[in-house]
Amino acid sequence: MLKPTEKIWHNGRFIPWQEARIHVLSHVVSYGSSVFEGIRCYATARGPAIFRLRDHLRRMLDSAKVYRMEVGYSLEQLAEAAVELVRVNRLESCYIRPIVLRGYGEMGIYGCRNPVEVFFACWEWGRYLGEEALARGVDVCVSSWRRLAPDTLPAMAKAGANYMNSQLIKMEAVTNGYDEGIALDAAGYVSEGSGENLFVVRDGRILTPPLGASVLPGITRDTVIRLAGELGIPVVETLIPREMLYLADELFFTGTAAEITPIRSVDRIVVGAGRRGPITEALQREFFAIVEGSKPDRYGWLTPVPAPEPVQDR
Numbered sequence: 001m002l003k004p005t006e007k008i009w010h011n012g013r014f015i016p017w018q019e020a021r022i023h024v025l026s027h028v029v030s031y032g033s034s035v036f037e038g039i040r041c042y043a044t045a046r047g048p049a050i051f052r053l054r055d056h057l058r059r060m061l062d063s064a065k066v067y068r069m070e071v072g073y074s075l076e077q078l079a080e081a082a083v084e085l086v087r088v089n090r091l092e093s094c095y096i097r098p099i100v101l102r103g104y105g106e107m108g109i110y111g112c113r114n115p116v117e118v119f120f121a122c123w124e125w126g127r128y129l130g131e132e133a134l135a136r137g138v139d140v141c142v143s144s145w146r147r148l149a150p151d152t153l154p155a156m157a158k159a160g161a162n163y164m165n166s167q168l169i170k171m172e173a174v175t176n177g178y179d180e181g182i183a184l185d186a187a188g189y190v191s192e193g194s195g196e197n198l199f200v201v202r203d204g205r206i207l208t209p210p211l212g213a214s215v216l217p218g219i220t221r222d223t224v225i226r227l228a229g230e231l232g233i234p235v236v237e238t239l240i241p242r243e244m245l246y247l248a249d250e251l252f253f254t255g256t257a258a259e260i261t262p263i264r265s266v267d268r269i270v271v272g273a274g275r276r277g278p279i280t281e282a283l284q285r286e287f288f289a290i291v292e293g294s295k296p297d298r299y300g301w302l303t304p305v306p307a308p309e310p311v312q313d314r
């Protein structure tokens, strides 16, 4: 169960968690008209630090642009909202969920005359695919559902409606006893997980599907591409046939929630040695060293959160 925190940011001010409500006839409820983000804030020795905050907010503004939604706040204003949110809730680490949605007003599909509402919430969120997943890996299947065809729902936008497709993928996987599902794109090439990008390791090289394969342009995906480059491991964005999943030496998911999660089997076929591989482990080590602040933040990826005001005695 979700554990409430104290405050949620709504259109420029903080309101109590319980008061962050919308009307059931808000446009978003019937028509799925929201765009959102998921951002992690990590505990470091110097206090909480938000990982790649501005990159996430840029993607949210991009998503809103695709859907002609006027957010009404600049990237810097949104960044300040996120930092303040973590500060007022007095959290060391958390997951931040900004949501932009079309609110209550008219009914009908059009939506452009409905007010755009902006919310930022946060809560403590542990390991996405289970406590053991990061070390031992997860068991996945290839879904019978395809990812969004490029001329249907835009995959570069992180829109609420996309997640109906993700739910079909995830529900099918869980129903059949898997931890997660991988979807193919409309052409039949490997795309991504229900909420994660995907990487294949074979013969010391890393492959990942290109943006044209209906994947979300993941921030963690970009992070891993850069870290692999530094480690001297070649990365290629290329179309990947399904059977490459079975033939991989290593396979892993990336995502804000999933971080870097190894995959140990696909369709009950063992991947590589059936456990976390050395390249996956090396990338995890680099990733956690940066986000947790034990290595220098050489890319400027961390936004520090100032200490909260001391609690006043009354």
Ligand code: PPE
Residues within 6 Å of the ligand: 037, 038, 039, 166, 192, 193, 194, 195, 196, 197, 215, 216, 217, 218, 219, 220, 221, 254, 255, 256, 257, 258
């Ligand atoms: N693909 C999809 C479809 C996706 O939802 C995510 C994030 C990614 C790739 C990875 O993107 P990034 O987080 O920028 O590296 N999925 C979010 C969903 C979490 C949820 O269940 O809610 C996330 O990881 O925050």
